[in-house]
Amino acid sequence: MEAVFPTYARWNIEIVQAEGTKVIDQNGKEYLDFISGIAVCNLGHRPxxxxxxxxxxxxxxxxxxxxxxxxxxxxxxxxxxxxxxxxxxxxxxxxxxxxxxxxxxxxxxxxxxxxxxxxxxxxxxxxxxxxxxxxxxxxxxxxxxxxxxxxxxxxxxxxxxxxxxxxxxxxxxxxxxxxxxxxxxxxxxxxxxxxxxxxxxxxxxxxxxxxxxxxxxxxxxxxxxxxxxxxxxxxxxxxxxxxxxxxxxxxxxxxxxxxxxxxxxxxxxxxxxxxxxxxxxxxFDPAFLKEVTEKGDYLNEQLNKELADIPFVNDIKGKGLMVGIHCEIEVGSIITELREQGLLALVAGPKVIRLLPPLTVSKEEIDKAVYMIKNILTKTETVA
CATH class of the missing domain: 3.40.640.10 (Type I PLP-dependent aspartate aminotransferase-like (Major domain))
Incomplete structure (x- = not known):
């Protein structure tokens, strides 16, 4: 992208197809998207x-x-x-x-x-x-x-x-x-x-x-x-x-x-x-918002349960499907490893993993994301 101002520290990925909670890059690799365009695609991609x-x-x-x-x-x-x-x-x-x-x-x-x-x-x-x-x-x-x-x-x-x-x-x-x-x-x-x-x-x-x-x-x-x-x-x-x-x-x-x-x-x-x-x-349908609340509670419960034994995880904060995993260490490399494993997540400052899945995310997809996060954090703990 030589003709574009370098105002973003871009990842070496181009998303060429997207639907719901899934996106596919230029090499055909599929990712579970817990970024949602930074809280933009609340109904998932291409609702x-x-x-x-x-x-x-x-x-x-x-x-x-x-x-x-x-x-x-x-x-x-x-x-x-x-x-x-x-x-x-x-x-x-x-x-x-x-x-x-x-x-x-x-x-x-x-x-x-x-x-x-x-x-x-x-x-x-x-x-x-x-x-x-x-x-x-x-x-x-x-x-x-x-x-x-x-x-x-x-x-x-x-x-x-x-x-x-x-x-x-x-x-x-x-x-x-x-x-x-x-x-x-x-x-x-x-x-x-x-x-x-x-x-x-x-x-x-x-x-x-x-x-x-x-x-x-x-x-x-x-x-x-x-x-x-x-x-x-x-x-x-x-x-x-x-x-x-x-x-x-x-x-x-x-x-x-x-x-x-x-x-x-x-x-x-x-x-x-x-x-x-x-x-x-x-x-804005009340039934839809009720489901968002239930899924947000589920995500929070699963993260607290599965990450309880990770010593450098200080806290899990947020509300609904806006969640931050607060750590004692910088998380940039963790975000990279999650991406390599097929989960897209963000930082929110140097020591917070930010999760912003589509509001249409399923509990099965939440389980999959939590499993990947726990796996990477456990490995990080071992290395540390």
């Missing part, structure tokens, strides 16, 4: 109902300007607002764009600039979302960042109480930090963040780019905690791999984001909305 809907839409219209009415945008917005605390939706193309929109809306609505985020957070790689991200490695090399972002320790109630005052426009967080290590928020901490926003007139923004759209067994992960955020951002799992992002906000922001205040050429195209509608109709 039939989404593919069928897209094929039908291809014969109608692909793109028009947002100057026109769109019944598809309204139908997807209905699904998102009925399954969240929001009332209105802005469409874009990615999680970073959704978070950019949230930052713009918060600053415009409150007429304040200071936004509190957290260490080890990840909100994107545009300049504003990079500035919102609490990781030095994401900031390095870009000079002065966008001002007035403050990074506090996650799950630290005292630090948030000390920092919060009338100058704060918003608190922005992931209820389970993904790229930062699969770190779940504590109930009391998250409630404290919401209470402080209410007290000081700040907005409560929850980044659900990785955790949302059924990944944890509910439409959005914040719903496990009984929260009511002002703004929710979503992207990855929204449309089964088709680029879609969404910022969901409450009715009170309608006049703030008025005509000309924000926009996106490709936000909410007919193809994107078709894919999102077909995806959400299945994922």
């Amino acid at each position: 039939p109902q989404v593919q069928k809907a897209l094929e039908e839409q291809l014969n109608k219209v692909w793109h028009v300007s947002n100057l026109f009415q769109s019944s598809l945008q309204q139908q997807v917005a209905d699904l998102l607002t009925k399954n969240s605390s929001g009332d209105l939706v802005f469409y874009c193309n990615s999680g970073a764009e959704a978070n950019e929109a949230a930052i713009k809306l918060a600053r415009k609505h409150t007429q304040k600039s200071k936004i509190i985020t957290f260490k080890q957070s990840f909100h994107g790689r545009t300049f504003a979302t990079m500035s919102a991200t609490g990781q030095e490695k994401i900031h390095s090399g870009y000079g002065e960042l966008l001002q007035q972002f403050v990074y506090l320790p996650y799950n630290d109630e005292e630090s948030i109480e000390n920092e919060m005052d009338e100058s704060v426009a918003a608190i922005m967080l992931e209820v389970i930090q993904g790229e930062g290590g699969v770190n779940p928020g504590e109930q009391s901490f998250l409630e404290k963040c919401q209470q402080l926003c209410e007290k000081y007139g700040a907005l409560f923004i929850i980044d659900e780019v990785q955790t949302g759209i059924g990944r944890t067994g509910k439409p959005f992960a914040y719903q496990h905690y009984g929260l009511s955020p002002d703004i929710i951002t979503s992207a990855k799992g929204l449309a089964s791999g088709f680029p879609v992002g969404a910022m969901i906000g409450k009715e009170k922001f309608k006049e703030t984001f008025n005509p000309g205040s924000h926009g996106s050429t490709f936000g909410g195209t007919p193809l994107a909305m078709t894919a999102a509608k077909a995806t959400l109709e299945q994922i």
Whole structure:
């Protein structure tokens, strides 16, 4: 790939075919995919109902300007607002764009600039979302960042109480930090963040780019905690791999984001909305989400049972089908060995194995993955 900027440390694999939880590379090798495009293909690869809907839409219209009415945008917005605390939706193309929109809306609505985020957070790689991200490695090399972002320790109630005052426009967080290590928020901490926003007139923004759209067994992960955020951002799992992002906000922001205040050429195209509608109709079905919860519980139970005797495994964290195996050692070589054995998994920081299987994964496939993980970790233990 000599003509492509080397912005990714790519593996020497090209996926040429994919269906459900299985992918096949250029050499014909099959893998069990516990990455799902990094929490994107929540219904697995090429889900039939989404593919069928897209094929039908291809014969109608692909793109028009947002100057026109769109019944598809309204139908997807209905699904998102009925399954969240929001009332209105802005469409874009990615999680970073959704978070950019949230930052713009918060600053415009409150007429304040200071936004509190957290260490080890990840909100994107545009300049504003990079500035919102609490990781030095994401900031390095870009000079002065966008001002007035403050990074506090996650799950630290005292630090948030000390920092919060009338100058704060918003608190922005992931209820389970993904790229930062699969770190779940504590109930009391998250409630404290919401209470402080209410007290000081700040907005409560929850980044659900990785955790949302059924990944944890509910439409959005914040719903496990009984929260009511002002703004929710979503992207990855929204449309089964088709680029879609969404910022969901409450009715009170309608006049703030008025005509000309924000926009996106490709936000909410007919193809994107078709894919999102077909995806959400299945994922937001209560029976489907119940199965996700059961499979998430099963994965957690099996990992805790089978890895209990591995001395360098510290903890298994997460919720639903978003799981991090926290280790005392760096896990990059373990990810490579798993891949060689036919299981695709990720890191989340240097010492966490991250598992993000499709929500359609079977218990038999979970057993197979856990067996491979245990086998590799046991061998690693022996070598260590």
